[in-house]
Amino acid sequence: MGWVKVRDALAGEVGSELTLRGWVRTRRDSKADGGMSFIQLHDGTCFDPIQVVARHDLPNYDEVSRLTSGCSIEVEGRLVESQGKGQAVEVEAHAVRVVGWVQDPDTYPVPAKRHTFEYLREQAHLRVRTNTFSAMARVRHRLAMAIHRFFDERDFFWVHTPIITASDAEGAGQMFRVSTLDLLNLPRTPEGEVDFSQDFFGRPAYLTVSGQLEVETYCCAMSRVYTFGPTFRAENSNTARHLAEFWMVEPEIAFADLADNAQLGEDMLRFVLDDLLTHRADDMAFFDLRIERGLIDRLRHIIETPFRRISYTDAIEVLRKSGKDFEYPVEWGRDLQTEHERYLTEEHFRQPVVVTDYPKEIKAFYMRLNDDGRTVAGMDVLVPRIGEIIGGSQREERLDVLDARIREMGLDPEGYWWYRDLRRYGTVPHAGFGLGFERLLLLATGMQNIRDVIPFPRAPKQCEF
């Protein structure tokens, strides 16, 4: 007899014999009919546990009556219509085998009771046994698969860009160093500097902060590509929206401009959120009920309403005319602050907003210079509550303009020789963006802290698991 998943058992044929394996969520006893226990069993395959009815005449009923939250068991039984309320079907057990006991129920870290997310972060190895985190695991998987499906259906190729990079000036933040040198006995050059020629790669190396530069090379041959992998930032950020290790989705499209790019980002968000609501309705109902009331309606609104497009220059005007007393000044040339983004997307437009064409001084060197000479073809997609969820641009495809921009930023064009080669050999207009996957999960689930949407969060002073 095969092992049936709880998800399939709940939808199974009444009268069928089956074997279930999983973990006890709760056990309740009744003295009716000589005594019986009701076991809520889950195996992670769906939100709802299945009810197992174990009667007193089971040979090991003394064991069954000692089962506690967290015990692992194997159940053989028959799927029957439930006599009680709360579930359509249940399993009448012929046999219950205890696979693993909980050694000390009194100190089991995640009994079936309310826990704070702060506490569960300290029990990251066990928190996935709770409703919220198992739902999160399924939603995270579904969204990741939806992203792959979205791109696959549109002839994008998934490119595995490197995790380790030697580019130390991608302009996207502080980097983690990768080295095999002995920190207690560093080799030195005659000048007293660290001699990286003796390091593993013969030069300084780091964990990637973005796969963009590498994926552009594939874009300029494969036309439509994307990366989806881990990304690392060594900033000392202590917020509910930042991680030191997070996952980023970075599509790159050839023969495309900023408008194509914005449309791609909008289409992708709409596709994956719709897919999620359709295929993980059970988990999303939970998030809607217990995490953020009205979540599903808000996601539907995002799916059904075209995103607003506004230039940075116009956005500045909106902010100036808002009458709001912002903590940070609103002035053309300054980057939008969190309070500005929130006003635009939560109060003024009340929907996702694509802000485009930023002053060149506040954006990266690779963004395409607009004809006005003072703005670049960059874009940020802002969403309520989260802020920036996507950042992207049309890339500068003109070699002379690119070189000038690199020098303006105080960087050395030689360090980008292979990136510049793309502009020397058959250059094309192209564009792309980066989507913070965990920020998408915040949006999709209503969770407040980004450390609760990734299995094992890495943040300053947080690397226990």
Added chain:
RNA sequence: UCCCCGAUAGCUCAAUGGUAGAGCGAGCGGCUGUUAACCGCUAGGUUGCUGGUUCGAGUCCAGCUCGGGGAGCCA
């Protein structure tokens, strides 16, 4: 990194500078086709760490560690 708040039972929190408590969870019993069950009983504590003030510190002071909220950096 900056500002604010916090750390007491397995968890969530009380406790005027003077005998450390409750709810939940756990264990035992009662009741019940149970399902946020309900009723009774029981166990459970080096009050984050180090030092200081005091006759006396969970409580006041200083430093440190860790956590939370906000901001910056950024996805």
